[in-house]
Amino acid sequence: QKEVEQNSGPLxxxxxxxxxxxxxxxxxxxxxxxxYRQYSGKSPELIMSIYSNGDKEDGRFTAQLNKASQYVSLLxxxxxxxxxxxxxxxxxxxxxxxxxxxxxxxVKP
Amino acid sequence: xxxxxxxxxxxITKTGKRIMLECSQTKGHDRMYWYRQDPGLGLRLxxxxxxxxxxxxxEISDGYSVSRQAQAKFSLSLESAIPNQTALYFxxxxxxxxxxxxxxxxTRLTVL
Numbered sequence: 001q002k003e004v005e006q007n008s009g010p011l012x013x014x015x016x017x018x019x020x021x022x023x024x025x026x027x028x029x030x031x032x033x034x035x036y037r038q039y040s041g042k043s044p045e046l047i048m049s050i051y052s053n054g055d056k057e058d059g060r061f062t063a064q065l066n067k068a069s070q071y072v073s074l075l076x077x078x079x080x081x082x083x084x085x086x087x088x089x090x091x092x093x094x095x096x097x098x099x100x101x102x103x104x105x106x107v108k109p
Numbered sequence: 110x111x112x113x114x115x116x117x118x119x120x121i122t123k124t125g126k127r128i129m130l131e132c133s134q135t136k137g138h139d140r141m142y143w144y145r146q147d148p149g150l151g152l153r154l155x156x157x158x159x160x161x162x163x164x165x166x167x168e169i170s171d172g173y174s175v176s177r178q179a180q181a182k183f184s185l186s187l188e189s190a191i192p193n194q195t196a197l198y199f200x201x202x203x204x205x206x207x208x209x210x211x212x213x214x215x216t217r218l219t220v221l
Binding site: 004006008031032034042043044045046049051088090092094095096097098099100101102 | 159
């Protein structure tokens with residue numbers, strides 16, 4: 001079992017819809033959780049970090065963390081074509097980031 | 110100027126050649142990382158360093174070596190390149206566990 005698992009997609013949503021991206025992790029000692037966005041051929045960039053159970057909102061993005069279920073999710077409201085990218089979930093069990101394989105999101109106009 | 114730079118940006122080489130990829134950062138961070146990315150596999154950690162005297166293997170270190178020449182410089186070497194090392198390589202730096210990792214622009218390496 002991979003340490004961090006994501007649905008590889010592709011996930012296709014219409015413009016204006018909510019995109020829901022999911023991630024599970026296996027290491028219970030993990031304390032820091034991150035969502036990175038990566039456009040094709042570019043480097044990853046951080047869009048959200050979350051450390052406590054519950055929801056964290058930043059503009060159109062909401063990260064949700066449930067440590068008991070070892071589950072992290074990212075919701076993108078009012079999805080735009082510019083949100084089309086690969087979204088990488090990353091977990092820090094201490095000293096290093098472990099990435100999932102990424103979920104490709106396509107937002108159709 | 111970019112905070113994290115990588116050289117070269119693209120490299121084509123032949124099987125058996127020695128290759129060095131270089132990374133420099135101006136963020137003043139102690140921690141530096143090397144990842145490789147293959148289609149559908151996300152980012153996999155090759156090596157990481159918490160300071161100049163600290164080097165640690167990641168999940169896929171076989172066939173690679175690193176050198177931390179200074180706080181700001183972290184190099185990745187392929188002693189004898191093989192075709193399955195063809196990938197996109199990223200360097201990253203961070204201040205700590207709860208902090209953002211900042212990535213370089215990547216080096217696209219092709220081994221023929």
